[in-house]
Amino acid sequence: MLKPMKRVVHFDFHTMPRIDDFGARFDAEKFAERLQESHVAYINMFARCNVGFSYYPTKVGFPYDGLSGNMLGDTVRACHARGIGVIGYIHVGLHHELLRLRLDYARMEKDGTVYNYRAGANWFRQPCFFGPYVEHVLEEVKEVLALGVDGLFLDGISPRDCACPRCLAEMKKRGMDIESDADISAFAAWAARDFAEKIRALVPEDKYLYFKGLPLRVARDLNTHGEIACLASNMGYDFFPAQAALARGLYRGRLYMNGRFGYDWGDFGGYKGRASVENDFFEALMNGCGTTLGDHLHPAEICEAGIYRDIAEIYGEMERIEKWTDNADYLAEIALLTHDGTAGASHEGAARILSELKYTYNILSVEDDFSGYPLVVLPDNITVDGTLKAKLAAYLSKGGRVLSSGASGLTPEKDGFAHPAWDFIYEGEDKLEVNYYRMNFETAGLAPMRYEAYERAGLVKASDGDTVYADHITTYFNRDYDGSHWYFYTPPRNETGYASALVNRAGNVAHVAFPVFRAFRKTLSRGHRALVGKLLSVLLSEKLIRADRLPITSRATVLQGDAYKLLCLKVTYPENRGEGGSVEEHTVLPAGREVSVKGEYTTATCLSCGQMLPISVKDGYTTVTLPEITGYAIICLE
Structure with a gap:
């Protein structure tokens, strides 16, 4: 052995x-x-x-x-x-x-x-x-x-x-x-x-x-x-x-x-x-x-x-701490799908958004079994052939939820959505490279303005009963050269009647009309994160970790042991310097922040200091009051 x-x-x-x-x-x-x-x-x-x-x-x-x-x-x-x-x-x-x-x-x-x-x-x-x-x-x-x-x-x-x-x-x-x-x-x-x-x-x-x-x-x-x-x-x-x-x-x-x-x-x-x-x-x-x-x-x-x-x-x-960590494995609530068995720019962008919003996830091939995940994400270019259509149909019929973006959800020919659960009307790709969107919901801490998509969008209309969370906004002209000027400055103009983000009438499929994850990988747009975050909250109301009081730069995951869970928190984050990133010293998180984990537990112990932490249990979640954290901490929930 x-x-x-x-x-x-x-x-x-x-x-x-x-x-x-x-x-x-x-x-x-x-x-x-x-x-x-x-x-x-x-x-x-x-x-x-x-x-x-x-x-x-x-x-x-x-x-x-x-x-x-x-x-x-x-x-x-x-x-x-x-x-x-x-x-x-x-x-x-x-x-x-x-x-x-x-x-x-x-x-x-x-x-x-x-x-x-x-x-x-x-x-x-x-x-x-x-x-x-x-x-x-x-x-x-x-x-x-x-x-x-x-x-x-x-x-x-x-x-x-x-x-x-x-x-x-x-x-x-x-x-x-x-x-x-x-x-x-x-x-x-x-x-x-x-x-x-x-x-x-x-x-x-x-x-x-x-x-x-x-x-x-x-x-x-x-x-x-x-x-x-x-x-x-x-x-x-x-x-x-x-x-x-x-x-x-x-x-x-x-x-x-x-x-x-x-x-x-x-x-x-x-x-x-x-x-x-x-x-x-x-x-x-x-x-x-x-x-x-x-x-x-x-x-x-x-x-x-x-x-x-x-x-x-x-x-x-x-x-x-290996007596705890050796027998615990990562607990994922979301499956990101890939066509070719690799993780590219769209998956990196999706991973970053999910990590910043404190969701846990795995990346699976479309050939793999994703039936055990509460939510499946099709990032940017996961078109749906007959085999995947059948798998998604079975998954949705058993209560699964799906978030797609860009060309994901379309047929391989990109002539429409492959499965009727995507009850949206697809009218092809926007002829203009530049487009904007306005979110139709409260975005605390985020300016209510028109945000650029940074990627070409599909033209998607809502059907009766669908909910539109962001409206598509066009610009005045494309970014191109007309023999006199290069039209680089392309401000937003007006709403078009198309949707940039919407949820179907059944409430189990959401779609972003542009490749939001690839765009986020490139731009780190706060608007993109807020838009995806809203759709995730609609699709997955009972997430594994609730950590609204932790910084976006922090990370939180859960490892599942035999009779315990390990809440892993990292508050140190890299700084972009010179030609790359670096970590010079650990970040310190002040004591008193709270994190909730799905499940009801009786004790919470900080493995690094041995301290028993205050907890409260309500509505199927255990809330832990955190000590001061320098860099990182693991909390054992039993």
């Missing part, structure tokens, strides 16, 4: 040639001792890096010049002696040492280019995933498994178009068009998946295995768990929540890999600080994920003592 993977550290070790003191101050015993002191339970440890060097005695690879002994094997033994698991890391998507000698192993562009060193960085030369390179990696995998690792982390196995003679010949055998970019991409996707299947066949079932690069859904039956790598400092803080929601629908075990770096991977001299690492780790925990700290080991040394003093305190606290 696999020991639960948690409190992980991932060590990159991509090492260039000409490190003349390579390994001089590396000691596996001292390294493992520091990890043990830091409450680390697992590490991803380098077997072969993306430059192409191996860090163990290899018969098929290229040991680093200056390697003496067996860095990986010694680390496995030292860590195992202290109860720390070791996952062997191989970067299968890059191997410069091999490819500089064997160009016939390389991926080829359609113009015959094999590598372009002017591109710089790492990716100027890549292997082909169909041919002899596959066998080379399989032999590496066998060698690494023989060292007693607890699993494998295979990096960079993302599908990449290749037009080498081997790939084109195989495509012809399969009747594929070698001139078609779509066919080339389809073959590349097959080759990457086939490569992963060959590796999977070599790895015993009692070992962890993760293929980074294959989409989470594509590798669902190959991976032992799901991982989300996100350096929020340069990828943004909207990426992880949506990806976590997607992973929750696919994997029982999930990890969030952040980075200790100030900016990006390979940043030896960067450390974003304890508060920032804590923010990421708590975001992982409250989203139902374990934690991995991304690090890069110095080629001559062990890990940085100063950083791991912080990690010791953070992971020590996480270990202390």
